[in-house]
Every structure is written in structure tokens, then in C-alpha cells.
Amino acid sequence: MPSESGAVAPTEYDVVVIGGGPAGEVAAQYAVAGSDRTAVIVEHELLGGECSYWACMPSKALLRPGSVLGAGRAMAGVRESLGGNTLDVPSVLRRRDRFTSHHDDSGQESWATSVGVDVLRGSGRLAGDRAVVVDTADGTRTLAARLAVVLATGSSPTVPATPGLREALPWTSRDATNLAEVPDRVAIIGGGVVACEAASWLLDLGAREVTLLVRGPALLASAEPFARDAVAAALRARGAEVRTGVSAAAVRRASPRDTGVGRIHGGPVTVSLDDDSDLVVDELLVAAGRRPAIAGLGLESVGLDAVSTDDHLTVAGVTGNWLYAVGDVAGRSPLTHMGKYHGRICGDVIAARARSHSVDGDRYRAGADGSAVPQVVFTSPEVASVGRTERAARAAGFDVETVDLDIAVAGSSLSRDDFTGHAKLVIDRASDTLLGATFVGTEVAELLHAATVAVVGAVPLPALWHAVPAYPTVSEVWLRLLEARRG
Numbered sequence: 001m002p003s004e005s006g007a008v009a010p011t012e013y014d015v016v017v018i019g020g021g022p023a024g025e026v027a028a029q030y031a032v033a034g035s036d037r038t039a040v041i042v043e044h045e046l047l048g049g050e051c052s053y054w055a056c057m058p059s060k061a062l063l064r065p066g067s068v069l070g071a072g073r074a075m076a077g078v079r080e081s082l083g084g085n086t087l088d089v090p091s092v093l094r095r096r097d098r099f100t101s102h103h104d105d106s107g108q109e110s111w112a113t114s115v116g117v118d119v120l121r122g123s124g125r126l127a128g129d130r131a132v133v134v135d136t137a138d139g140t141r142t143l144a145a146r147l148a149v150v151l152a153t154g155s156s157p158t159v160p161a162t163p164g165l166r167e168a169l170p171w172t173s174r175d176a177t178n179l180a181e182v183p184d185r186v187a188i189i190g191g192g193v194v195a196c197e198a199a200s201w202l203l204d205l206g207a208r209e210v211t212l213l214v215r216g217p218a219l220l221a222s223a224e225p226f227a228r229d230a231v232a233a234a235l236r237a238r239g240a241e242v243r244t245g246v247s248a249a250a251v252r253r254a255s256p257r258d259t260g261v262g263r264i265h266g267g268p269v270t271v272s273l274d275d276d277s278d279l280v281v282d283e284l285l286v287a288a289g290r291r292p293a294i295a296g297l298g299l300e301s302v303g304l305d306a307v308s309t310d311d312h313l314t315v316a317g318v319t320g321n322w323l324y325a326v327g328d329v330a331g332r333s334p335l336t337h338m339g340k341y342h343g344r345i346c347g348d349v350i351a352a353r354a355r356s357h358s359v360d361g362d363r364y365r366a367g368a369d370g371s372a373v374p375q376v377v378f379t380s381p382e383v384a385s386v387g388r389t390e391r392a393a394r395a396a397g398f399d400v401e402t403v404d405l406d407i408a409v410a411g412s413s414l415s416r417d418d419f420t421g422h423a424k425l426v427i428d429r430a431s432d433t434l435l436g437a438t439f440v441g442t443e444v445a446e447l448l449h450a451a452t453v454a455v456v457g458a459v460p461l462p463a464l465w466h467a468v469p470a471y472p473t474v475s476e477v478w479l480r481l482l483e484a485r486r487g
């Protein structure tokens with residue numbers, strides 16, 4: 001409604017969320033749940049965020065068929081009926097596209113409406129205290145937040161400043177997850193989770209030469225050494241080349257072309273490495289990490305140049321407890337499940353503060369960040385870990401005891417004929433509780449939550465003796481680990 005001066009009054013909401021990925025969606029949902037509070041999510045791409053369309057969902061949809069085929073090949077009686085068949089790539093890609101809803105987010109918009117949250121399409125930025133400006137297709141809108149603004153803008157891929165790299169229009173993870181063509185020869189810059197998972201599905205889909213260019217000494221640098229060795233060995237066994245201690249010094253590409261997401265972006269790429277060798281590939285994937293998406297977010301309008309949060313997800317350096325950050329942009333634990341956890345806590349904190357309730361309790365603190373973050377790397381074998389590695393626990397000053405052994409129980413040998421795996425517990429001697437656990441092997445992801453419960457609940461190891469694993473399941477490895485510790 002224009003005022004007498006002609007200015008359009010801001011639209012008021014109790015809560016304004018900038019960014020509609022999983023973290024922002026959950027924060028909005030929890031902030032209004034069971035109340036008459038109002039919330040809007042401002043989204044400039046697709047509601048559901050990176051995770052739904054370009055990250056978790058398509059990547060896992062691409063990895064699962066290869067893992068199922070591998071399991072079939074590893075099973076007498078199934079192997080014979082498979083013959084030498086490989087994956088049917090068009091079917092795999094069609095299934096992937098079903099998981100990303102063909103980039104149609106109308107289902108997510110209906111969900112938002114169903115939980116009482118409005119959606120405003122446009123690009124949002126802070127414009128001072130409790131104010132958000134949104135550039136929409138129909139012009140600029142101003143929103144005023146009575147209670148809270150939540151930053152949930154996610155993260156953006158890092159592209160190193162290597163000469164010629166950006167001009168070569170390399171693939172980022174969006175191209176790899178939404179691939180429409182499988183390059184014959186691919187080089188991957190990076191040795192983290194995206195690099196390892198993408199190498200796996202590219203091999204599954206028939207890429208002939210996959211080379212990982214790893215700057216450091218190993219893949220998956222923060223994992224337990226046995227885990228990263230297992231992933232590297234498996235990738236090598238499948239024909240990938242894992243080159244450690246190398247960096248791209250320069251990149252040249254014949255006729256780079258923006259052919260669209262997931263299509264090969266031009267002619268062959270020559271990557272000159274700092275060991276004076278050259279590598280020629282059909283596509284180059286950059287998987288060199290991600291940064292909080294704060295560019296153009298108007299942080300300077302509230303006196304900030306970066307985002308850091310306390311355990312209530314309240315942004316530090318702003319008075320009045322009205323600015324929050326959740327998910328990747330918060331820079332705490334850049335994983336979807338952790339972003340949604342932040343969203344739940346942040347939404348509950350906003351709701352509690354709206355009712356002038358105390359936010360002192362555990363329910364209102366993101367205590368899992370740092371000491372109890374679970375993660376699964378969906379390679380073959382999978383790496384499932386929670387909490388601290390041995391190295392991290394020692395660095396944090398704990399008096400550490402470890403137990404580790406191969407996973408060789410009835411459940412694992414029944415699951416596939418070639419099952420190999422390894423498990424490790426990191427124990428705090430002082431409290432006799434778990435600080436962390438890592439499992440490596442096919443389909444060990446489902447072992448992880450038991451470890452997460454033990455870490456978060458600080459369950460004493462003697463009590464775990466009475467958590468009897470069902471026979472014959474892979475979980476029997478828990479019993480073996482406890483037996484190994486008793487000696």
C-alpha cells in the first residue's frame with residue numbers, strides 16, 4: 001500500500017527466511033508450528049535447494065544402481081544371471097530425474113503452504129535491522145520481520161584461481177549430478193566427498209578414464225586413515241587413477257562452450273600439473289570444496305562481513321537476537337541432516353523467544369556440531385562415521401583408547417560373497433564412553449545410527465554389553481568390538 005509519500009510499506013511477517021533449501025524450510029516450519037505466527041521463505045531458484053536438485057538426491061540416485069549391480073555380481077546365483085551386463089545408463093538417468101522431480105518444485109511449494117509458510121520468489125538481501133529487500137520478477141519488495149530473519153542461503157562451489165581453469169568452463173558438482181552425457185575421460189580436481197562419490201558414479205556409468213587430482217597426501221583427508229585407504233584402493237581397483245600430492249598448474253581447453261548443465265563443455269581439456277606432466281581429458285570436474293553463500297546478502301547493512309553463530313543459531317555481532325543462520329551458510333557442519341537439525345533448533349528458539357520462554361535447555365542448543373556429526377560417504381565401500389576420529393580426539397586432549405577389527409560376522413558374509421569391511425571405535429578412557437566410530441564396507445551406512453546414539457547419549461561401554469545385536473546381522477560387529485576390548 002503506497003503511503004502519502006508514495007513509498008510502498010514493507011510487508012510484515014513474524015519470520016523471514018532467505019533461502020529455501022532443507023535448512024531454511026525446516027527453520028520456517030518449526031518457527032510457526034502450532035501458532036498463528038507468520039513466515040515467508042524467499043527463494044531465487046528452486047524450493048528444496050541444492051540438496052534436492054543438484055546434490056544429495058541426484059548423487060545418491062546415481063550411486064545406488066551401481067551399488068545394487070555390485071551386490072548382484074558379488075552373489076553366487078545372481079552373478080550368473082547378470083552375465084557381463086552393465087548399467088542401462090538412460091534408465092539410471094531417468095530414475096535420477098524422477099528423484100529431482102524434473103526440477104519442478106511445485107510439490108515443495110504445496111508442502112510450504114500446508115505448514116502455513118508463504119513462498120516469495122526472488123533474491124533476498126538484508127537491508128538493516130529486521131529488514132529484507134527482495135528483487136522479484138515484478139520489481140523490488142521490502143519485508144519487515146517482527147521476530148526474526150533467518151539466513152539459509154547454503155553454499156557455493158569453490159573454483160580455484162588456476163590459470164585457464166574458469167575460462168575452460170569446467171564442470172562443478174551440478175554438472176556431475178545432473179549429467180546428460182558421460183565423458184569418456186574425466187579429471188577431478190579435489191579428493192573430498194564430492195570427488196570420491198562422483199568418481200564412483202562416473203565409473204559405474206561407463207567413463208573409461210577417471211583421474212583424481214588430489215592436492216594433499218590422501219583422499220578424504222579428515223577420515224580415519226583405514227577408511228580413506230579403503231576408498232582409494234577400491235577406486236584404483238575399478239580403474240580410476242588416484243594421484244596424490246599434485247595440483248593443476250594451468251588448464252587449456254579447445255573451444256569451450258556453454259552447452260548447458262551436465263553436457264560436455266567444449267573440446268578436450270589439457271591439465272598441466274605441477275609435476276610437469278600433462279593430462280588430456282574430455283571433461284574436468286572441480287570438486288574443491290564449498291563456501292558459505294554470503295555474496296550480495298547485505299551483511300554490511302547490519303555491520304557484518306561474515307556469518308558466525310552461537311549454539312542457538314543466533315548470528316554473533318548483531319544486537320537483539322533477531323538474526324539467525326542455519327545450514328551451510330552457518331559454516332558449522334555442511335550436511336543436509338545437520339542443516340535440518342539447525343533448522344529445528346533455530347525454529348524452536350524463535351518460537352520460545354516469541355513466547356518469552358527460556359532457551360537454556362538442550363532442545364535449544366546445537367550441541368551435536370563438532371562432537372557428534374554423522375556422515376556417510378556413499379562410495380563402494382561406504383564410509384560411515386560419527387564424532388571424533390582418533391587423531392581429532394587426541395588433538396582435543398582426550399586420553400584415547402581404540403578398538404578396531406575387520407567386519408566379519410555372519411550378517412556380513414550373508415550380505416554378499418565378497419564382503420570386506422573394517423570398524424573402529426574411539427573411546428574416552430576417563431568416562432569409558434564413545435567419542436567416535438567409523439565403519440567401512442558395503443552398506444555399512446545403516447550401522448551408523450547406533451554409534452550416533454551411543455556418542456550423543458554418552459552411553460558407558462559396559463552398558464553397551466547389554467545392547468545385544470540380532471543374529472545374523474552386520475550389527476554383530478558391535479559385539480565383536482566389545483569382545484575385542486575385553487581381551
Ligand SMILES: Cc1cc2nc3c(=O)[nH]c(=O)nc-3n(C[C@H](O)[C@H](O)[C@H](O)COP(=O)(O)OP(=O)(O)OC[C@H]3O[C@@H](n4cnc5c(N)ncnc54)[C@H](O)[C@@H]3O)c2cc1C
Nearest residue numbers: 019021022023044049050055124153154327328334335336
Ligand atoms: C554433490 C553433493 C552431494 C551432497 N550429498 C550430500 C549427502 O548425501 N548428504 C548430506 O547430508 N549432504 C550432502 N551434500 C551437502 C548438502 O547438499 C548441503 O549440506 C545442503 O544442501 C545444505 O542445505 P542448505 O539449506 O543450507 O542450503 P542449500 O541446499 O544450498 O539451499 C540454499 C537455498 O537458498 C537459495 N538462495 C541462496 N541465496 C539466496 C538469496 N539471496 N535469495 C533467495 N534465495 C537464495 C538457493 O537457491 C537454495 O535454494 C552434498 C553436496 C553436494 C555438492
Ligand SMILES: NC(=O)c1ccc[n+]([C@@H]2O[C@H](COP(=O)([O-])OP(=O)(O)OC[C@H]3O[C@@H](n4cnc5c(N)ncnc54)[C@H](O)[C@@H]3O)[C@@H](O)[C@H]2O)c1
Nearest residue numbers: 160190191192193194195215287288289290334376377378
Ligand atoms: N555424502 C555426503 O555426506 C556428501 C556428499 C557430497 C558432498 N558433501 C558435502 O559437500 C561439501 C563439498 O564437498 P567437496 O568434496 O567439494 O569438499 P571437501 O571439503 O570435502 O573436499 C574438497 C577437496 O578439494 C581439495 N581442494 C581444496 N582447494 C583446492 C585447490 N585450490 N586445488 C586443489 N584441490 C583443492 C581439498 O584438499 C579436498 O580434497 C562438503 O561439506 C561435503 O561434506 C557431503
